[in-house]
Amino acid sequence: xxxxxxxxxxxxxxxxxxxxxxxxxxxxxxxxxxxxxxxxxxxxxxxxxxxxxxxxxxxxxxxxxxxxxxxxxxxxxxxxxxxxxxxxxxxxxxxxxxxxxxxxxxxxxxxxxxxxxxxxxxxxxxxxxxxxxxxxxxxxxxxxxxxxxxxxxxxxxxxxxxxxxxxxxxxxxxxxxxxxxxxxxxxxxxxxxxxxxxxxxxxxxxxxxxxxxxxxxxxxxxxxxxxxxxxxxxxxxxxxxxxxxxxxxxxxxxxxxxxxxxxxxxxxxxxxxxxxxxxxxxxxxxxxxxxxxxxxxxxxxxxxxxxxxxxxxxxxxxxxxxxxxxxxxxxxxxxxxxxxxxxxxxxxxxxxxxxxxxxxxxxxxxxxxxxxxxxxxxxxxxxxxxxxxxxxxxxxxxxxxxxxxxxxxxxxxxxxxxxxxxxxxxxxxxxxxxxxxxxxxxxxxxxxxxxxxxxxxxxxxxxxxxxxxxxxxxxxxxxxxxxxxxxxxxxxxxxxxxxxxxxxxxxxxxxxxxxxxxxxxxxxxxxxxxxxxxxxxxxxxxxxxxxxxxxxxxxxxxxxxxxxxxxxxxxxxxxxxxxxxxxxxxxxxxxxxxxxxxxxxxxxxx
Numbered sequence: 183x184x185x186x187x188x189x190x191x192x193x194x195x196x197x198x199x200x201x202x203x204x205x206x207x208x209x210x211x212x213x214x215x216x217x218x219x220x221x222x223x224x225x226x227x228x229x230x231x232x233x234x235x236x237x238x239x240x241x242x243x244x245x246x247x248x249x250x251x252x253x254x255x256x257x258x259x260x261x262x263x264x265x266x267x268x269x270x271x272x273x274x275x276x277x278x279x280x281x282x283x284x285x286x287x288x289x290x291x292x293x294x295x296x297x298x299x300x301x302x303x304x305x306x307x308x309x310x311x312x313x314x315x316x317x318x319x320x321x322x323x324x325x326x327x328x329x330x331x332x333x334x335x336x337x338x339x340x341x342x343x344x345x346x347x348x349x350x351x352x353x354x355x356x357x358x359x360x361x362x363x364x365x366x367x368x369x370x371x372x373x374x375x376x377x378x379x380x381x382x383x384x385x386x387x388x389x390x391x392x393x394x395x396x397x398x399x400x401x402x403x404x405x406x407x408x409x410x411x412x413x414x415x416x417x418x419x420x421x422x423x424x425x426x427x428x429x430x431x432x433x434x435x436x437x438x439x440x441x442x443x444x445x446x447x448x449x450x451x452x453x454x455x456x457x458x459x460x461x462x463x464x465x466x467x468x469x470x471x472x473x474x475x476x477x478x479x480x481x482x483x484x485x486x487x488x489x490x491x492x493x494x495x496x497x498x499x500x501x502x503x504x505x506x507x508x509x510x511x512x513x514x515x516x517x518x519x520x521x522x523x524x525x526x527x528x529x530x531x532x533x534x535x536x537x538x539x540x541x542x543x544x545x546x547x548x549x550x551x552x553x554x555x556x557x558x559x560x561x562x563x564x565x566x567x568x569x570x571x572x573x574x575x576x577x578x579x580x581x582x583x584x585x586x587x588x589x590x591x592x593x594x595x596x597x598x599x600x601x602x603x604x605x606x607x608x609x610x611x612x613x614x615x616x617x618x619x620x621x622x623x624x625x626x627x628x629x630x631x632x633x634x635x636x637x638x639x640x641x642x643x644x645x646x647x648x649x650x651x652x653x654x655x656x657x658x659x660x661x662x663x664x665x666x667x668x669x670x671x672x673x674x675x676x677x678x679x680x681x682x683x684x685x686x687x688x689x690x691x692x693x694x695x696x697x698x699x700x701x702x703x704x705x706x707x708x709x710x711x712x713x714x715x716x717x718x719x720x721x722x723x724x725x726x727x728x729x730x731x732x733x734x735x736x737x738x739x740x741x742x743x744x745x746x747x748x749x750x751x752x753x754x755x756x757x758x759x760x761x762x763x764x765x766x767x768x769x770x771x772x773x774x775x776x777x778x779x780x781x782x783x784x785x786x787x788x
Contacts, residue, residue: 233615236603240622242645243600243662247637248629250644251484254477260640275478278466284479287462290451291441291483294375294458299437301380306387306436307429309529314395317515318525327533328388333770334537335723336382337445337740338759341747342540343369343378344449345547345756353543356558370454378450379440381536386439387432394428438487442630444726445744459483460632460726467636467730480633488628541763547756548573573757578742583761586738588653590721593660597717598710600661601668605676606698610684623669631663631726638662639730651733663727664720668713675709719769722762 254260255276258269278284306328313324331339346354347369354367368374422429444460451461459479466476518525549565573579604623608616626634638659642649649655683705687697703710725740732741739762746755 229611230613230615232603232611233607233613233619236600236607236619237615237622239600240604240619242641243658243665244622244625244629244634247634247641247662249637250640251477251480251633251637254474254640255481258474260473260477275474276482278472278475278478279482283457283462287457287459287479290372290456291458291460293372294379294447294456295437295441297372297376298379298383298440299433301376302383302387302436302440303429303433305380305532306384306389306432307391307425309384309532310388310392311395312525312529314392315516316518316522316525318518318522318529320526320529323533324526324529325392327529327537328392329385330533331382331536332385333719333766334382334540334763335740335766336379336443337449337723337725337743338544338763339382339536339540340378340446340449341743341755341759342543343374344747345543345752346539347374351555353546353558353561356555356561360558370450372456374454375447375450375456378446379443380436381532382446383436383439384532384536386435390432390435391425391428394425434490434493438490438627441487442483442632442726444632444729445740448744449747460630463632463636464729476636480630480636484629484633487630491628544756544760544763547753548760550753569753570757570760573754574761578737579758579761581735582737582739582742585653585656585736586722586740586765589656589660589724589738590718592653592657593664593721593724594714594717596657597661597664597668597721598672598714601665601672601713602710604669605673606702609673609676610681610702620669624666626663627666632729634663635659635727635730638727650731651736653736655731656728656736656738659727659731660721660724663724664717667720668717671713671716672706672709675706675713678709679705715769715772719766722766722769 256271256273258272279288309324309328312318313321313328318324344352346352347367349355349366349368349370352367352369358364358366369378441458442460444464447456447458447461448464450456451458457465460483463476463479463483466472466479546561548570549567550561550563551566552560552563555561601623604619607613608620638655639650642655642658649658679702681702684697684701687701688694692700723740724738725744728738728741732738737745739758743755743758743762746758
């Protein structure tokens with residue numbers, strides 16, 4: 183075999199070098215444009231895989247239930263297992279809103295929502311201002327008093343106040359009669375509903391406004407004081423306008439929470455014949471089955487919440503509220519002079535009304551030897567732990583407790599995982615779906631919990647997954663309604679952490695998953711654990727979203743308390759509530775300890 187070699191190139195050294203470069207450039211010719219574009223598209227597709235997985239999860243959690251509610255509101259049938267026929271299109275389901283019962287329920291909801299929103303705004307904002315900006319004594323206690331009612335579920339608070347202020351045998355009414363006062367408290371009224379909802383939603387206002395007051399720039403206030411403004415004028419023209427975004431957000435949040443609340447309205451409204459939209463939906467679903475009409479009311483209620491939220495955003499965005507300063511200064515305390523102890527007394531009174539009195543009522547009711555009392559002195563006739571021990575020993579309490587713990591743990595784990603994925607995609611990736619996924623994750627804020635629970639029922643009955651009657655369905659509903667809280671909690675931690683360490687690990691050869699596992703998660707461990715405990719506490723308290731989903735085998739503590747009260751077992755409900763509050767208090771204390779540990783860790787100098 184003969185091998186022919188190419189001719190040896192001739193010429194100068196420079197010419198040979200030039201020919202070599204040209205040859206190499208010819209060899210390294212660009213690849214076809216179609217193949218290059220295909221690889222780029224494949225690379226982008228791989229980046230969107232996590233976003234696509236999360237989008238599918240959120241679709242089944244939130245979007246699909248809402249779709250089924252809308253379909254049921256505009257049709258003559260509802261989804262059932264094995265039935266895909268939804269009937270015909272109709273608008274008659276919305277006609278129930280024009281009936282006397284529908285109009286009265288709407289008016290009741292608006293009156294109670296507005297009243298509770300105003301009361302919670304006044305209480306929470308005033309407590310926040312006292313704790314953050316004044317020289318009132320015991321400010322640490324004032325801060326604790328501002329957030330303490332949050333750890334007492336509104337369901338338990340309503341139960342306790344029904345014991346304290348029922349017209350016939352309420353403890354406070356018995357006390358007033360014993361000292362000869364003719365006044366009578368009636369918690370089963372519009373005022374009673376507004377009072378209970380207002381004091382138990384005031385902590386949300388407190389938390390939203392406390393940071394606004396404490397971080398407010400003091401330069402503007404000092405400038406107003408230098409130019410002769412009085413304390414009242416400075417507060418009205420400078421301090422209050424700067425706090426408008428927080429105040430508006432707190433007012434709308436309290437209004438929405440009161441508007442969609444079911445347990446308080448059911449416990450305190452039903453005895454007085456006061457029916458709100460959530461209790462009307464419940465009656466149309468359970469007592470007098472009209473599911474399509476219930477869906478029509480649900481759509482109307484959701485639209486009302488969306489409109490109110492949009493209006494709040496318009497009010498806040500109409501003006502700019504940002505103040506800039508070149509130094510990190512803390513606002514000077516506002517001197518209250520002779521009103522210092524009056525402000526502290528106001529905080530003590532709020533703590534007594536929202537926490538101390540309800541807890542005492544539960545303790546006396548569950549431990550008193552007399553189940554039915556007619557005089558105030560009968561409360562102190564004798565105490566025993568027998569009723570509490572009897573309640574704890576019953577099988578339905580033990581099963582409900584076990585179900586609550588499983589539900590809370592499962593919802594906390596899956597909720598934290600989904601929230602972390604959504605926050606990471608939104609703030610750490612280049613995915614184009616980040617903002618859309620964030621909007622979907624936050625959308626349950628505008629959907630009443632009763633409504634979303636109803637949609638989850640219909641959606642998962644129609645899917646080819648047999649999970650109805652299991653705790654898994656309750657976990658799904660709890661994760662869906664608490665997704666905004668979990669997402670916000672994780673996002674706040676992620677935004678405080680710089681992503682350079684994770685990117686450096688990737689540049690040094692670590693895969694993205696390994697960098698997240700070894701860098702991001704350890705640095706965010708406190709925020710992740712705090713989110714886990716927050717969702718754990720919210721899962722234990724959940725009732726409205728699972729109202730249509732539980733069975734006798736999957737009943738949880740909140741449902742057991744509600745049904746025990748409805749059946750007239752007041753002492754049994756009080757005993758269960760004490761254990762219920764104790765479990766939530768342990769989780770709340772653990773959350774606070776973790777927060778204190780994180781603050782101490784951040785204060786350690788590098």
